[in-house]
Amino acid sequence: MPSEQIAFFVDTTKCINCKTCEIACTESNGADGSLRMRRVRSFEGGDFPRVFAYNISMACNHCESPICVEHCPARAYTKRASDGIVVHDPDRCIGCRYCTWLCPYGAPQYDTTKGKVGKCNLCLHLMERGEKPVCVAACPMRAIEIGPLSEIEGRCGATISIRNLPSSELTRPACRYKVRSEALNV
Amino acid sequence: MFERGKSREWPLVVFTMTLQLACAFALVAALSDFKAAVVEAEFVRPLGIAIFPLLMGGILASCLHLGQPFSAWKSLLNLSHSRLSLEILLTLLFAVCALVNSVSWMTGRTEFRVLLDMGTFLFGLAAVVSSAAVYMVDTQPMWNSGWLPTSFLGTMLLLAGAAGAVCASSANAHALLPWFLDLAIAGGLLSCLSALWMRNLFLRLSNAKTVFVNLPEWPDRRNLGPWLSFGLWVLLAGVLPVAVAILLMLFGNSPAQTSAFQFAPSAIVLILAGGALGRRLMYWMGTALSRF
Numbered sequence: 032m033p034s035e036q037i038a039f040f041v042d043t044t045k046c047i048n049c050k051t052c053e054i055a056c057t058e059s060n061g062a063d064g065s066l067r068m069r070r071v072r073s074f075e076g077g078d079f080p081r082v083f084a085y086n087i088s089m090a091c092n093h094c095e096s097p098i099c100v101e102h103c104p105a106r107a108y109t110k111r112a113s114d115g116i117v118v119h120d121p122d123r124c125i126g127c128r129y130c131t132w133l134c135p136y137g138a139p140q141y142d143t144t145k146g147k148v149g150k151c152n153l154c155l156h157l158m159e160r161g162e163k164p165v166c167v168a169a170c171p172m173r174a175i176e177i178g179p180l181s182e183i184e185g186r187c188g189a190t191i192s193i194r195n196l197p198s199s200e201l202t203r204p205a206c207r208y209k210v211r212s213e214a215l216n217v
Numbered sequence: 218m219f220e221r222g223k224s225r226e227w228p229l230v231v232f233t234m235t236l237q238l239a240c241a242f243a244l245v246a247a248l249s250d251f252k253a254a255v256v257e258a259e260f261v262r263p264l265g266i267a268i269f270p271l272l273m274g275g276i277l278a279s280c281l282h283l284g285q286p287f288s289a290w291k292s293l294l295n296l297s298h299s300r301l302s303l304e305i306l307l308t309l310l311f312a313v314c315a316l317v318n319s320v321s322w323m324t325g326r327t328e329f330r331v332l333l334d335m336g337t338f339l340f341g342l343a344a345v346v347s348s349a350a351v352y353m354v355d356t357q358p359m360w361n362s363g364w365l366p367t368s369f370l371g372t373m374l375l376l377a378g379a380a381g382a383v384c385a386s387s388a389n390a391h392a393l394l395p396w397f398l399d400l401a402i403a404g405g406l407l408s409c410l411s412a413l414w415m416r417n418l419f420l421r422l423s424n425a426k427t428v429f430v431n432l433p434e435w436p437d438r439r440n441l442g443p444w445l446s447f448g449l450w451v452l453l454a455g456v457l458p459v460a461v462a463i464l465l466m467l468f469g470n471s472p473a474q475t476s477a478f479q480f481a482p483s484a485i486v487l488i489l490a491g492g493a494l495g496r497r498l499m500y501w502m503g504t505a506l507s508r509f
Contacts, residue, residue: 098356104301105291125291126284129301132503135356146284201356 036095036115037153038180039206040189043214045174046086048073055169056090059154066140068151069166074195076213083213087193088175090151090166091138092204093117099130099139099150107148115180115205116153124148135197136204153177183207192216226500228282230493235275236308236348237369238489239315240341241377242268245397246318247334248381252393260388264380265322268337269315276312300354304347311340345369352503358422360503364414368499371407372492374400375458379488382465383481398462405459412451412495419502443501446494453491458484 048071056069069090077083093110097117100108107123108130110116119139124147130139131148139150154164162168167175176183183189189207191199194216242264249261280286295302314337321333349369352360378401385393461484 098354102295102299102301102354104293104295104299104305105288106294123291123294124285125288127282127292127301128284129299129351132352133354133356141284148284197356 034113036093036180036205037177038093038115038183039090040176040178040183040186040209041088041206042174042176042209043085043087044209044211045172046071046088047172048086049171051169051171052088052166052175055165056151059165060149060151063144065142065144066149068138068140068149070137074214076194083211085211085214087196087208088166089136089206091117091153092136092202092206093153094202094204096201096203098133098135098202102133103130116155117150118152118155119148119150121145121147121149135201180205180207190215226282226497226504228278228280229500230496232275232279232282233348233369233496234372234489234493235271235278236311236341237345237373237492238376238380239268239272239275239311240338240345241373241375241380242271243315243318243334243338243341244373244377244400245381245384246322247331247338248377248396248400249393250331250334252396260384260390261381262322264384265334266319269312269319272308272312272315276308300347300351304344304351307340307344307347311337311344314340345373352499357503359419360499362414362418364411364418365499367407367414368411368495371404371411372454372488372495373404375404375408375454375488376485376492378402378404378462379458379481379485382462383485386481395466398466401462402459402466405455405462408492408495409451409455409459412447412455415499415502416447443498446498450491450495450498453487454495455491458488 050071053067053069053071057064057067060066060068069088071086071088073084073086075082075084093116095115097108097110099119100110100117104127105123105125107120107125109118109120111118126141126146126148128141128148131137131141139148141147142149154162154166157164164177167177184207186207186209188209190210191204191207192215193208193210194214196216246261246265246268280289283289292305293302296306314333318333318337321330346366346369349366352365353362355361378397378399381397382394382401385391385397
Protein backbone atom coordinates (compact mmCIF):
# COMPACT_ATOMS: atom_id res chain seq x y z
CA MET A 32 0.00 0.00 0.00
CA PRO A 33 1.30 3.46 -0.87
CA SER A 34 1.84 5.76 2.08
CA GLU A 35 -0.61 8.30 0.63
CA GLN A 36 -2.64 7.34 -2.44
CA ILE A 37 -3.24 10.36 -4.69
CA ALA A 38 -6.62 10.32 -6.42
CA PHE A 39 -8.83 12.29 -8.79
CA PHE A 40 -12.11 13.71 -7.55
CA VAL A 41 -14.59 14.64 -10.29
CA ASP A 42 -17.77 16.52 -9.43
CA THR A 43 -19.97 15.43 -12.32
CA THR A 44 -22.78 17.70 -11.14
CA LYS A 45 -20.57 20.61 -12.21
CA CYS A 46 -19.35 19.03 -15.48
CA ILE A 47 -20.90 20.61 -18.58
CA ASN A 48 -19.23 18.26 -21.10
CA CYS A 49 -17.15 21.08 -22.61
CA LYS A 50 -14.23 18.64 -23.01
CA THR A 51 -11.67 21.28 -22.04
CA CYS A 52 -9.96 18.70 -19.79
CA GLU A 53 -9.76 16.27 -22.68
CA ILE A 54 -8.29 18.84 -25.05
CA ALA A 55 -5.82 20.16 -22.47
CA CYS A 56 -4.63 16.63 -21.71
CA THR A 57 -4.27 15.75 -25.39
CA GLU A 58 -2.40 19.01 -26.09
CA SER A 59 -0.05 18.38 -23.19
CA ASN A 60 0.48 14.61 -23.28
CA GLY A 61 -1.31 13.19 -26.24
CA ALA A 62 1.49 12.44 -28.68
CA ASP A 63 0.45 14.83 -31.49
CA GLY A 64 -3.22 14.28 -30.80
CA SER A 65 -3.25 10.55 -31.39
CA LEU A 66 -3.98 9.66 -27.76
CA ARG A 67 -6.88 10.71 -25.58
CA MET A 68 -5.70 9.90 -22.11
CA ARG A 69 -8.65 11.75 -20.58
CA ARG A 70 -12.09 11.36 -22.11
CA VAL A 71 -15.51 12.74 -21.29
CA ARG A 72 -18.49 10.50 -21.94
CA SER A 73 -22.11 11.45 -21.72
CA PHE A 74 -24.73 8.97 -20.54
CA GLU A 75 -28.45 9.31 -21.00
CA GLY A 76 -31.36 7.27 -19.69
CA GLY A 77 -34.84 7.15 -18.21
CA ASP A 78 -38.26 7.50 -19.81
CA PHE A 79 -40.07 10.74 -20.58
CA PRO A 80 -40.82 12.77 -18.53
CA ARG A 81 -38.30 11.31 -16.03
CA VAL A 82 -35.15 11.47 -18.13
CA PHE A 83 -31.60 12.06 -17.00
CA ALA A 84 -28.10 12.61 -18.35
CA TYR A 85 -24.72 12.82 -16.73
CA ASN A 86 -21.13 13.29 -17.88
CA ILE A 87 -18.14 11.31 -16.67
CA SER A 88 -14.63 12.62 -17.23
CA MET A 89 -12.10 9.84 -16.79
CA ALA A 90 -8.38 9.22 -17.20
CA CYS A 91 -6.26 6.52 -15.60
CA ASN A 92 -7.70 5.78 -12.17
CA HIS A 93 -4.35 4.71 -10.70
CA CYS A 94 -6.13 1.70 -9.27
CA GLU A 95 -5.27 0.16 -5.94
CA SER A 96 -5.15 -3.26 -7.67
CA PRO A 97 -3.91 -2.21 -11.11
CA ILE A 98 -4.30 -5.03 -13.60
CA CYS A 99 -1.84 -3.36 -15.99
CA VAL A 100 0.93 -3.57 -13.37
CA GLU A 101 0.15 -7.20 -12.61
CA HIS A 102 -0.08 -8.50 -16.17
CA CYS A 103 2.35 -6.40 -18.24
CA PRO A 104 4.81 -9.02 -19.57
CA ALA A 105 7.65 -6.49 -19.81
CA ARG A 106 7.10 -4.93 -16.37
CA ALA A 107 6.59 -1.53 -17.99
CA TYR A 108 4.17 -0.42 -15.26
CA THR A 109 4.97 0.37 -11.67
CA LYS A 110 2.81 1.65 -8.84
CA ARG A 111 4.80 4.20 -6.89
CA ALA A 112 5.06 3.42 -3.20
CA SER A 113 5.07 7.08 -2.18
CA ASP A 114 1.83 8.26 -3.79
CA GLY A 115 0.25 5.22 -5.52
CA ILE A 116 0.54 6.75 -8.99
CA VAL A 117 0.70 4.07 -11.71
CA VAL A 118 3.56 5.04 -13.99
CA HIS A 119 4.26 3.62 -17.44
CA ASP A 120 7.86 3.34 -18.62
CA PRO A 121 7.97 3.73 -22.42
CA ASP A 122 11.55 2.40 -22.53
CA ARG A 123 10.33 -0.96 -21.25
CA CYS A 124 7.11 -1.06 -23.29
CA ILE A 125 7.17 -3.49 -26.21
CA GLY A 126 3.83 -2.40 -27.67
CA CYS A 127 2.06 -5.74 -27.13
CA ARG A 128 -1.19 -3.92 -26.25
CA TYR A 129 -2.10 -6.49 -23.61
CA CYS A 130 -2.80 -3.68 -21.12
CA THR A 131 -5.20 -2.01 -23.58
CA TRP A 132 -7.23 -5.23 -23.63
CA LEU A 133 -7.26 -5.71 -19.89
CA CYS A 134 -7.90 -2.27 -18.42
CA PRO A 135 -11.67 -2.04 -17.84
CA TYR A 136 -11.48 1.75 -18.21
CA GLY A 137 -9.49 1.82 -21.45
CA ALA A 138 -6.82 3.97 -19.82
CA PRO A 139 -3.72 2.69 -21.64
CA GLN A 140 -3.86 3.61 -25.32
CA TYR A 141 -1.71 2.46 -28.18
CA ASP A 142 0.25 5.08 -30.06
CA THR A 143 0.55 3.77 -33.60
CA THR A 144 3.29 6.24 -34.50
CA LYS A 145 5.57 5.23 -31.61
CA GLY A 146 4.53 1.58 -31.48
CA LYS A 147 4.09 1.92 -27.73
CA VAL A 148 1.36 2.48 -25.20
CA GLY A 149 0.78 5.76 -23.38
CA LYS A 150 -1.37 6.65 -20.39
CA CYS A 151 -2.07 9.35 -17.81
CA ASN A 152 0.68 9.72 -15.21
CA LEU A 153 -1.08 12.51 -13.33
CA CYS A 154 1.21 15.01 -15.10
CA LEU A 155 4.12 14.02 -12.87
CA HIS A 156 6.39 16.55 -14.56
CA LEU A 157 4.04 19.32 -13.43
CA MET A 158 3.32 17.86 -9.99
CA GLU A 159 7.05 17.70 -9.24
CA ARG A 160 7.19 21.46 -9.89
CA GLY A 161 4.28 21.97 -7.50
CA GLU A 162 1.76 22.57 -10.28
CA LYS A 163 -1.56 20.86 -10.89
CA PRO A 164 -2.21 18.33 -13.68
CA VAL A 165 -3.39 20.08 -16.86
CA CYS A 166 -6.92 18.64 -16.69
CA VAL A 167 -7.36 20.01 -13.16
CA ALA A 168 -5.95 23.39 -14.10
CA ALA A 169 -7.92 23.67 -17.33
CA CYS A 170 -11.43 22.74 -16.15
CA PRO A 171 -13.47 25.97 -16.28
CA MET A 172 -16.05 24.55 -13.86
CA ARG A 173 -13.43 23.42 -11.32
CA ALA A 174 -15.02 19.98 -11.51
CA ILE A 175 -11.75 18.02 -11.39
CA GLU A 176 -9.49 17.99 -8.36
CA ILE A 177 -6.71 15.83 -7.01
CA GLY A 178 -5.82 15.01 -3.45
CA PRO A 179 -5.13 12.20 -1.02
CA LEU A 180 -7.71 9.41 -1.42
CA SER A 181 -8.31 9.35 2.34
CA GLU A 182 -9.39 12.99 2.22
CA ILE A 183 -11.39 12.66 -1.01
CA GLU A 184 -13.30 9.63 0.25
CA GLY A 185 -14.71 11.73 3.08
CA ARG A 186 -16.21 14.34 0.77
CA CYS A 187 -19.96 14.66 0.54
CA GLY A 188 -21.36 12.34 -2.14
CA ALA A 189 -18.00 10.81 -3.12
CA THR A 190 -18.57 7.42 -4.73
CA ILE A 191 -17.08 5.02 -7.24
CA SER A 192 -20.17 2.87 -7.68
CA ILE A 193 -21.58 4.51 -10.80
CA ARG A 194 -24.13 3.22 -13.25
CA ASN A 195 -22.56 2.19 -16.60
CA LEU A 196 -19.04 1.88 -15.24
CA PRO A 197 -17.34 -1.49 -14.69
CA SER A 198 -17.51 -2.88 -11.18
CA SER A 199 -15.04 -1.13 -8.90
CA GLU A 200 -14.33 -4.52 -7.30
CA LEU A 201 -12.23 -5.52 -10.33
CA THR A 202 -9.33 -3.12 -9.90
CA ARG A 203 -10.37 -0.83 -7.00
CA PRO A 204 -9.90 2.48 -8.85
CA ALA A 205 -8.38 5.27 -6.78
CA CYS A 206 -10.74 8.02 -7.84
CA ARG A 207 -14.07 9.28 -6.61
CA TYR A 208 -17.01 10.97 -8.27
CA LYS A 209 -19.84 13.11 -7.06
CA VAL A 210 -22.89 12.20 -9.11
CA ARG A 211 -26.61 12.83 -9.21
CA SER A 212 -28.77 10.13 -7.69
CA GLU A 213 -29.76 8.83 -11.17
CA ALA A 214 -26.13 7.98 -11.89
CA LEU A 215 -25.66 5.89 -8.77
CA ASN A 216 -25.32 2.17 -9.33
CA VAL A 217 -28.08 0.88 -7.06
CA MET B 218 -6.72 8.30 -33.85
CA PHE B 219 -6.56 4.94 -32.13
CA GLU B 220 -9.88 3.45 -31.23
CA ARG B 221 -10.71 0.10 -29.80
CA GLY B 222 -11.87 -2.25 -32.49
CA LYS B 223 -9.91 -0.46 -35.17
CA SER B 224 -6.82 -2.48 -34.44
CA ARG B 225 -6.33 -5.54 -36.59
CA GLU B 226 -5.06 -8.63 -34.86
CA TRP B 227 -4.19 -10.76 -37.89
CA PRO B 228 -0.66 -11.60 -36.64
CA LEU B 229 -2.20 -13.06 -33.48
CA VAL B 230 -4.81 -14.94 -35.51
CA VAL B 231 -1.95 -16.51 -37.51
CA PHE B 232 -0.04 -17.26 -34.32
CA THR B 233 -2.92 -18.99 -32.51
CA MET B 234 -3.85 -21.02 -35.59
CA THR B 235 -0.27 -22.16 -36.30
CA LEU B 236 0.26 -22.98 -32.61
CA GLN B 237 -2.84 -25.18 -32.65
CA LEU B 238 -1.87 -26.75 -35.98
CA ALA B 239 1.66 -27.52 -34.72
CA CYS B 240 0.19 -29.06 -31.56
CA ALA B 241 -2.22 -31.06 -33.74
CA PHE B 242 0.68 -32.43 -35.79
CA ALA B 243 2.50 -33.38 -32.58
CA LEU B 244 -0.65 -35.16 -31.37
CA VAL B 245 -0.93 -37.12 -34.64
CA ALA B 246 2.74 -38.15 -34.39
CA ALA B 247 2.37 -39.19 -30.74
CA LEU B 248 -0.87 -41.07 -31.39
CA SER B 249 0.62 -42.89 -34.37
CA ASP B 250 3.61 -43.98 -32.27
CA PHE B 251 1.29 -45.11 -29.54
CA LYS B 252 -1.14 -47.06 -31.72
CA ALA B 253 1.31 -48.40 -34.30
CA ALA B 254 4.92 -49.48 -34.09
CA VAL B 255 7.42 -46.66 -34.56
CA VAL B 256 8.56 -48.04 -37.91
CA GLU B 257 4.95 -48.30 -39.12
CA ALA B 258 4.27 -44.74 -38.04
CA GLU B 259 6.51 -43.40 -40.82
CA PHE B 260 3.42 -42.17 -42.69
CA VAL B 261 3.25 -39.16 -40.32
CA ARG B 262 6.83 -38.19 -41.18
CA PRO B 263 5.81 -35.04 -43.15
CA LEU B 264 3.82 -33.85 -40.14
CA GLY B 265 6.69 -34.56 -37.72
CA ILE B 266 9.09 -32.56 -39.89
CA ALA B 267 6.61 -29.69 -40.33
CA ILE B 268 6.01 -29.00 -36.59
CA PHE B 269 9.03 -26.79 -36.03
CA PRO B 270 8.93 -24.60 -39.19
CA LEU B 271 5.21 -24.14 -38.72
CA LEU B 272 5.62 -23.03 -35.13
CA MET B 273 8.48 -20.68 -35.98
CA GLY B 274 6.31 -19.10 -38.66
CA GLY B 275 3.63 -18.48 -36.06
CA ILE B 276 6.11 -17.05 -33.54
CA LEU B 277 7.54 -14.68 -36.16
CA ALA B 278 4.02 -13.61 -37.13
CA SER B 279 3.21 -12.88 -33.47
CA CYS B 280 6.27 -10.59 -33.30
CA LEU B 281 4.72 -8.51 -36.10
CA HIS B 282 1.88 -7.72 -33.70
CA LEU B 283 4.32 -5.92 -31.40
CA GLY B 284 5.02 -2.23 -31.73
CA GLN B 285 8.65 -3.02 -30.88
CA PRO B 286 9.35 -6.45 -32.43
CA PHE B 287 13.07 -6.33 -31.63
CA SER B 288 12.28 -5.97 -27.93
CA ALA B 289 10.17 -9.13 -27.93
CA TRP B 290 12.55 -10.80 -25.46
CA LYS B 291 11.35 -8.37 -22.77
CA SER B 292 8.02 -10.19 -22.74
CA LEU B 293 9.67 -12.83 -20.52
CA LEU B 294 10.37 -10.37 -17.71
CA ASN B 295 7.19 -10.97 -15.70
CA LEU B 296 6.96 -14.75 -15.48
CA SER B 297 5.77 -14.68 -11.88
CA HIS B 298 2.57 -12.70 -12.57
CA SER B 299 1.85 -12.30 -16.27
CA ARG B 300 0.00 -15.04 -18.13
CA LEU B 301 1.35 -13.59 -21.36
CA SER B 302 4.93 -14.11 -20.19
CA LEU B 303 4.10 -17.69 -19.22
CA GLU B 304 2.48 -18.36 -22.59
CA ILE B 305 5.57 -17.12 -24.42
CA LEU B 306 7.86 -19.24 -22.25
CA LEU B 307 5.79 -22.39 -22.85
CA THR B 308 5.64 -21.66 -26.59
CA LEU B 309 9.43 -21.33 -26.68
CA LEU B 310 9.82 -24.62 -24.80
CA PHE B 311 7.42 -26.20 -27.30
CA ALA B 312 9.58 -24.77 -30.11
CA VAL B 313 12.77 -26.26 -28.64
CA CYS B 314 11.08 -29.66 -28.30
CA ALA B 315 9.66 -29.34 -31.81
CA LEU B 316 13.10 -28.55 -33.22
CA VAL B 317 14.62 -31.70 -31.73
CA ASN B 318 11.58 -33.70 -32.86
CA SER B 319 11.60 -32.32 -36.40
CA VAL B 320 15.34 -33.04 -36.75
CA SER B 321 14.73 -36.56 -35.47
CA TRP B 322 12.00 -37.13 -38.07
CA MET B 323 14.12 -35.56 -40.82
CA THR B 324 17.18 -37.70 -40.10
CA GLY B 325 15.03 -40.81 -39.68
CA ARG B 326 16.37 -41.60 -36.20
CA THR B 327 13.91 -43.69 -34.21
CA GLU B 328 15.64 -43.72 -30.80
CA PHE B 329 13.53 -41.97 -28.20
CA ARG B 330 10.93 -41.26 -30.92
CA VAL B 331 7.96 -42.11 -28.69
CA LEU B 332 9.34 -40.06 -25.82
CA LEU B 333 10.09 -37.11 -28.09
CA ASP B 334 6.69 -37.17 -29.75
CA MET B 335 4.88 -37.41 -26.43
CA GLY B 336 7.01 -34.65 -24.90
CA THR B 337 6.47 -32.38 -27.90
CA PHE B 338 2.72 -32.91 -27.72
CA LEU B 339 2.57 -32.25 -23.99
CA PHE B 340 4.53 -29.00 -24.35
CA GLY B 341 2.30 -28.08 -27.29
CA LEU B 342 -0.82 -28.77 -25.25
CA ALA B 343 0.54 -26.64 -22.39
CA ALA B 344 1.25 -23.83 -24.86
CA VAL B 345 -2.27 -24.02 -26.33
CA VAL B 346 -3.90 -24.03 -22.88
CA SER B 347 -1.72 -21.12 -21.72
CA SER B 348 -2.53 -19.20 -24.91
CA ALA B 349 -6.21 -19.48 -23.96
CA ALA B 350 -5.47 -18.49 -20.35
CA VAL B 351 -3.90 -15.23 -21.57
CA TYR B 352 -7.35 -13.96 -22.49
CA MET B 353 -9.17 -15.27 -19.44
CA VAL B 354 -8.84 -12.31 -17.09
CA ASP B 355 -11.83 -11.10 -15.07
CA THR B 356 -11.71 -7.57 -16.48
CA GLN B 357 -12.44 -9.02 -19.94
CA PRO B 358 -15.89 -10.58 -19.49
CA MET B 359 -16.18 -11.51 -23.17
CA TRP B 360 -13.06 -13.66 -23.07
CA ASN B 361 -13.14 -14.79 -19.47
CA SER B 362 -15.34 -17.78 -20.18
CA GLY B 363 -15.10 -21.50 -20.88
CA TRP B 364 -15.93 -21.05 -24.56
CA LEU B 365 -12.43 -19.77 -25.30
CA PRO B 366 -10.34 -22.79 -24.16
CA THR B 367 -13.07 -25.05 -25.59
CA SER B 368 -12.62 -23.35 -28.93
CA PHE B 369 -8.81 -23.56 -28.89
CA LEU B 370 -8.80 -27.25 -27.90
CA GLY B 371 -11.62 -28.05 -30.34
CA THR B 372 -9.73 -26.53 -33.25
CA MET B 373 -6.58 -28.40 -32.26
CA LEU B 374 -8.38 -31.75 -32.08
CA LEU B 375 -10.20 -31.10 -35.35
CA LEU B 376 -6.97 -30.26 -37.16
CA ALA B 377 -5.26 -33.32 -35.66
CA GLY B 378 -8.10 -35.56 -36.83
CA ALA B 379 -8.12 -34.10 -40.33
CA ALA B 380 -4.31 -34.15 -40.75
CA GLY B 381 -4.05 -37.67 -39.32
CA ALA B 382 -6.81 -38.93 -41.59
CA VAL B 383 -5.10 -37.47 -44.66
CA CYS B 384 -1.75 -39.08 -43.81
CA ALA B 385 -3.26 -42.42 -42.79
CA SER B 386 -5.40 -42.70 -45.91
CA SER B 387 -2.55 -41.73 -48.23
CA ALA B 388 -0.38 -44.46 -46.66
CA ASN B 389 -3.24 -46.98 -46.51
CA ALA B 390 -2.87 -47.15 -42.72
CA HIS B 391 -6.56 -47.87 -42.33
CA ALA B 392 -6.24 -49.23 -38.79
CA LEU B 393 -5.63 -45.73 -37.48
CA LEU B 394 -8.33 -44.03 -39.54
CA PRO B 395 -11.19 -44.48 -37.02
CA TRP B 396 -9.06 -42.86 -34.32
CA PHE B 397 -8.43 -39.79 -36.43
CA LEU B 398 -12.04 -39.54 -37.57
CA ASP B 399 -13.14 -39.74 -33.91
CA LEU B 400 -10.73 -36.92 -33.10
CA ALA B 401 -12.12 -34.83 -35.97
CA ILE B 402 -15.71 -35.38 -34.82
CA ALA B 403 -14.88 -34.53 -31.20
CA GLY B 404 -12.95 -31.41 -32.24
CA GLY B 405 -15.66 -30.25 -34.64
CA LEU B 406 -18.38 -30.67 -32.02
CA LEU B 407 -16.32 -28.74 -29.46
CA SER B 408 -15.83 -25.96 -32.03
CA CYS B 409 -19.58 -25.76 -32.67
CA LEU B 410 -20.29 -25.75 -28.94
CA SER B 411 -17.76 -22.97 -28.29
CA ALA B 412 -19.13 -20.84 -31.15
CA LEU B 413 -22.69 -21.02 -29.83
CA TRP B 414 -21.46 -20.43 -26.27
CA MET B 415 -19.57 -17.33 -27.44
CA ARG B 416 -22.58 -15.98 -29.33
CA ASN B 417 -24.89 -16.40 -26.34
CA LEU B 418 -22.38 -14.76 -24.01
CA PHE B 419 -22.01 -11.80 -26.34
CA LEU B 420 -25.75 -11.29 -26.63
CA ARG B 421 -26.09 -11.51 -22.84
CA LEU B 422 -23.27 -9.04 -22.23
CA SER B 423 -24.66 -6.72 -24.87
CA ASN B 424 -27.69 -6.22 -22.66
CA ALA B 425 -25.64 -5.77 -19.50
CA LYS B 426 -25.18 -2.03 -19.66
CA THR B 427 -23.18 -2.05 -16.48
CA VAL B 428 -20.41 -3.85 -18.30
CA PHE B 429 -20.34 -2.15 -21.68
CA VAL B 430 -21.43 1.40 -22.23
CA ASN B 431 -20.69 1.74 -25.90
CA LEU B 432 -21.96 -1.19 -27.87
CA PRO B 433 -20.75 -1.64 -31.43
CA GLU B 434 -23.15 -2.23 -34.26
CA TRP B 435 -23.36 -5.95 -33.71
CA PRO B 436 -25.88 -7.45 -32.87
CA ASP B 437 -27.55 -4.97 -35.21
CA ARG B 438 -28.78 -7.32 -37.91
CA ARG B 439 -28.05 -4.81 -40.65
CA ASN B 440 -24.33 -5.27 -39.97
CA LEU B 441 -23.74 -8.57 -41.72
CA GLY B 442 -19.94 -8.80 -41.37
CA PRO B 443 -19.70 -10.41 -37.93
CA TRP B 444 -22.69 -12.68 -38.61
CA LEU B 445 -21.06 -13.84 -41.85
CA SER B 446 -17.78 -14.57 -40.05
CA PHE B 447 -19.69 -16.43 -37.34
CA GLY B 448 -21.60 -18.52 -39.89
CA LEU B 449 -18.49 -19.41 -41.88
CA TRP B 450 -16.63 -20.29 -38.67
CA VAL B 451 -19.35 -22.70 -37.53
CA LEU B 452 -19.71 -24.15 -41.03
CA LEU B 453 -16.05 -24.60 -41.98
CA ALA B 454 -14.55 -25.44 -38.59
CA GLY B 455 -17.51 -27.32 -37.16
CA VAL B 456 -20.50 -28.60 -39.09
CA LEU B 457 -18.86 -29.56 -42.40
CA PRO B 458 -15.82 -31.45 -41.01
CA VAL B 459 -18.04 -33.34 -38.53
CA ALA B 460 -20.49 -34.27 -41.30
CA VAL B 461 -17.68 -35.43 -43.61
CA ALA B 462 -15.99 -37.44 -40.83
CA ILE B 463 -19.29 -39.17 -39.92
CA LEU B 464 -19.95 -40.01 -43.57
CA LEU B 465 -16.43 -41.42 -43.98
CA MET B 466 -16.90 -43.59 -40.90
CA LEU B 467 -20.25 -44.88 -42.18
CA PHE B 468 -19.03 -45.73 -45.65
CA GLY B 469 -15.97 -47.67 -44.45
CA ASN B 470 -13.44 -48.59 -47.13
CA SER B 471 -15.65 -47.83 -50.06
CA PRO B 472 -14.36 -46.15 -53.26
CA ALA B 473 -16.34 -43.09 -52.21
CA GLN B 474 -14.21 -42.83 -49.08
CA THR B 475 -10.99 -43.20 -51.06
CA SER B 476 -11.99 -40.45 -53.47
CA ALA B 477 -13.13 -38.24 -50.57
CA PHE B 478 -9.64 -38.36 -49.07
CA GLN B 479 -8.21 -36.85 -52.26
CA PHE B 480 -9.93 -33.63 -51.23
CA ALA B 481 -8.81 -33.85 -47.61
CA PRO B 482 -5.80 -31.47 -47.89
CA SER B 483 -8.07 -28.73 -49.18
CA ALA B 484 -10.46 -29.55 -46.32
CA ILE B 485 -7.64 -28.71 -43.87
CA VAL B 486 -7.20 -25.35 -45.58
CA LEU B 487 -10.94 -24.72 -45.21
CA ILE B 488 -10.84 -25.67 -41.52
CA LEU B 489 -7.93 -23.27 -41.00
CA ALA B 490 -9.83 -20.52 -42.81
CA GLY B 491 -12.93 -21.13 -40.68
CA GLY B 492 -10.88 -21.22 -37.49
CA ALA B 493 -9.10 -17.98 -38.48
CA LEU B 494 -12.45 -16.25 -38.98
CA GLY B 495 -13.50 -17.42 -35.52
CA ARG B 496 -10.30 -16.07 -33.97
CA ARG B 497 -10.72 -12.77 -35.77
CA LEU B 498 -14.24 -12.51 -34.38
CA MET B 499 -12.90 -13.29 -30.92
CA TYR B 500 -10.36 -10.44 -31.09
CA TRP B 501 -12.91 -8.09 -32.58
CA MET B 502 -15.39 -8.76 -29.77
CA GLY B 503 -12.82 -8.35 -27.02
CA THR B 504 -11.25 -5.17 -28.38
CA ALA B 505 -14.19 -3.47 -30.05
CA LEU B 506 -16.43 -3.39 -27.02
CA SER B 507 -15.50 0.00 -25.65
CA ARG B 508 -16.26 0.26 -21.96
CA PHE B 509 -15.17 3.86 -21.56
